[in-house]
Amino acid sequence: MSTSWSIFVIVLVIINVGGCGWLIWWTMHMRTDEQAEGDLSTGHTWDGDLKENNNPLPKWWLNTFYLTIIFTIAYLILYPGFGNFSGTLGWSQYGQYENEMAASAEKLDDVYAAFRDQNLMELSSNEAALSIGRNVFLNVCAACHGSDGRGAKGFPDLTDNDWLYGGNPETVYATIANGRTGIMAPMGAVVGDDGADAIIAFLRSDNPDSAEAAAGKQKFMTSGCIGCHGLNAEGNQALGGPNLRDDIWLHGDSTADMKGIIMGGKTNEMPAHIDLLGEDRVRLVAAYVLSMSR
Numbered sequence: 001m002s003t004s005w006s007i008f009v010i011v012l013v014i015i016n017v018g019g020c021g022w023l024i025w026w027t028m029h030m031r032t033d034e035q036a037e038g039d040l041s042t043g044h045t046w047d048g049d050l051k052e053n054n055n056p057l058p059k060w061w062l063n064t065f066y067l068t069i070i071f072t073i074a075y076l077i078l079y080p081g082f083g084n085f086s087g088t089l090g091w092s093q094y095g096q097y098e099n100e101m102a103a104s105a106e107k108l109d110d111v112y113a114a115f116r117d118q119n120l121m122e123l124s125s126n127e128a129a130l131s132i133g134r135n136v137f138l139n140v141c142a143a144c145h146g147s148d149g150r151g152a153k154g155f156p157d158l159t160d161n162d163w164l165y166g167g168n169p170e171t172v173y174a175t176i177a178n179g180r181t182g183i184m185a186p187m188g189a190v191v192g193d194d195g196a197d198a199i200i201a202f203l204r205s206d207n208p209d210s211a212e213a214a215a216g217k218q219k220f221m222t223s224g225c226i227g228c229h230g231l232n233a234e235g236n237q238a239l240g241g242p243n244l245r246d247d248i249w250l251h252g253d254s255t256a257d258m259k260g261i262i263m264g265g266k267t268n269e270m271p272a273h274i275d276l277l278g279e280d281r282v283r284l285v286a287a288y289v290l291s292m293s294r
């Protein structure tokens, strides 16, 4: 708060508190005067004889008003509220927030410490670890991968043991911690419309060496697909190029879906989670992912 705002607030507070005090004092004072004259009536009369009297407020009632004023002054001395004066107790909402966060982090740290000397494979069959991992998964990952981890179009199924980037513990940890970006280049200009159809026929055929698949295979081998999808179209985990010879299709299994990806490409992003979750929770959720795929 700038100094002028601070002064503005201080003046407002003084006017308010002082005003309340004066109002109470004045009300009491006036009533005593009137009582002395012996006339309590306000002059309002209803139904002929129903009069409204102006009785003074009970003493105890007025005293509670004085007490609230005393409380206000004490509060403004101890806690922030009087302009920029921060209060003699040094309390602040940020301080309180930080203290509470630190206390809960410390409590959680004890919980996590128990898991630090176990590797991810051990954790993936540790019930206590999995129950925390499952919670993290439901809170953070389920929006994209589904609460059962089975994914959706564009979001990989994490239970099927078919991996874009690999399913060993270190790789799964790295995927979750650092994120991944899968880049399928637009290949329309390279393969052309007919080329794409032929490649799809090759990818779908049960026998990649059959005559009907030959043209597509040829096109696949010579159009730069193998760099990312491997020589046999069975995937390249270093680049996240999916296996195209299985029946699992990340972006849909219709010919239109496949053709759309081949012609137009696709960039797909798994966000990094290390900053959001910290190492302990990334390990626990990685263990949970490993447990789901077995």
Ligand code: HEC
Residues within 6 Å of the ligand: 136, 137, 140, 141, 142, 143, 144, 145, 154, 155, 156, 158, 162, 163, 164, 165, 166, 172, 175, 176, 180, 181, 182, 183, 240, 268, 269, 270, 271, 273, 285, 286, 289
């Ligand atoms: C905003 C959506 C989103 C969120 C949130 C998200 N993911 Fe992902 N995740 C993706 C996408 C998209 C991919 C595929 C990336 C690609 O195609 O290259 C992916 C890929 C993965 C993979 C790699 C799968 C493989 O086959 O190699 C794992 C493991 C994974 N996510 C786990 C998680 C976990 C655990 C969380 C929660 C901590 C999480 N994801 C949160 C979208 C998300």
Ligand code: HEC
Residues within 6 Å of the ligand: 154, 181, 182, 183, 184, 185, 187, 191, 199, 220, 223, 224, 225, 226, 227, 228, 229, 239, 240, 241, 242, 244, 248, 249, 250, 251, 252, 258, 261, 262, 266, 267, 268
């Ligand atoms: C630069 C590397 C790269 C090249 C070159 C490339 N791809 Fe891909 N392709 C990928 C990646 C990565 C994905 C997965 C995208 C994602 O993460 O969602 C993919 C996805 C696909 C898919 C969808 C797979 C699914 O499961 O839904 C098809 C089909 C495909 N590519 C075919 C091809 C064909 C055919 C070629 C050659 C004409 C080709 N790709 C060239 C990297 C590449």
